[in-house]
Amino acid sequence: MNKDIVCPLNYTMSLIGTKWKPLILFHLLNGGVRSGVLQKKIPGISNKMFTQTVRELEKDGLVIRKIFPVVPPKVEYKLSERGFSLEGILRSLDSWGLEDSKH
Amino acid sequence: MNKDIVCPLNYTMSLIGTKWKPLILFHLLNGGVRSGVLQKKIPGISNKMFTQTVRELEKDGLVIRKIFPVVPPKVEYKLSERGFSLEGILRSLDSWGLEDSKH
DNA sequence: CTGAATCCGCTATGATACTG
């Protein structure tokens, strides 16, 4: 009996339940963006965690990584269709923060 | 300039952006419950992290802790009004997991 | 020059045993 299926929330958390994943996904809602630009949008994230996290998202099929074979190196990240299906949740999290921070 | 306000999502994540917080909050949606019962609903959480996490939620005003001065000890946790305001988000996360796990 | 991997020190986490 798989616990992730007993409560689907466990399944969701296994995919996006970390400190940085929702933030990265949120900043990709507006479209694909270059690696360095994306990283600058995430305040406080370390280089290492950015790379590690975005790669996990890629592995889980939420983010697509596109490499341009040019000099200097260029890498872009964008949401997959599956990643986009989280849009409502991500925007709700953002809206909740906006409202709650007023109180 | 506070980064948590530049993007409200940062603020939200600072409150519930950990592995266990959404799970604990979700299992409190149906009402107050005794400590041990709540912990059993969270598969995989260690005793230490359960106590630590639920106390942080209490400190942030999302969860209310009620102590009954009896023997054996009895402690109940329930959502505060502020905690309940996350209901929509928590149920969306659960629903998303249910849908996504089908694919 | 950009993107990412490696190394090291530190913090957070988990398992177990124990206290009130």
Add this chain to the structure above:
DNA sequence: CAGTATCATAGCGGATTCAG
């Protein structure tokens, strides 16, 4: 029953190094 203490491990952050 609820929570704490202790210790081993895993994960994170920062600086540096490497690759293209």
